[in-house]
Every structure is written in structure tokens, then in C-alpha cells.
Amino acid sequence: MDTERPRAGSGRCVIPECGKRIDPAYLMCAAHWRAVPNAIQRRVYLALNRYSNCPGSQAALDNLRAKQREAVESITGATAVHEAHA
């Protein structure tokens, strides 16, 4: 059983066009993680802490997944469209 560290992924960076091999405890490679806005990084860490404190909690896991998705979308999402205008 490894409920202690939630496995974020399969050992690959979740960014589809990247796919770099990483520690399965991590969601994405260091380069992509650095590209995630600080505010979102913080929310992912908070969710991860919450989940570590109550590993069996479905609510905490759902929250963590939601925050991870937010981080992924901050990179793969439609941000480029908005930035083009700025």
C-alpha cells in the first residue's frame, strides 16, 4: 500500500507534448512546474498537505486532483490567447 505519497502520475510529465520521465510522486517535470504560476503551485502544495494528513479522504483527493488539473491547465490551457492581447 502506498497511500502515504499520492502518486500524481505514471512517472511521466503530464504535459502531453513533454512526456519526460520523472519521479511518479511528481506531477510534471521541473521545467514545466516552474512555468506554473506561484499562486497555483501554492494551492497544489496545500492540497497535497491536506491529503497527506488524511490519506483515505476522498474529498481531499478530489481537491488535490482539481488543483493538479488547474496547474496543468495553466500550461496547456488557453492562456496564450489572453497573453497575445496583453
Ligand SMILES: [Zn+2]
Ligand atoms: Zn514537462
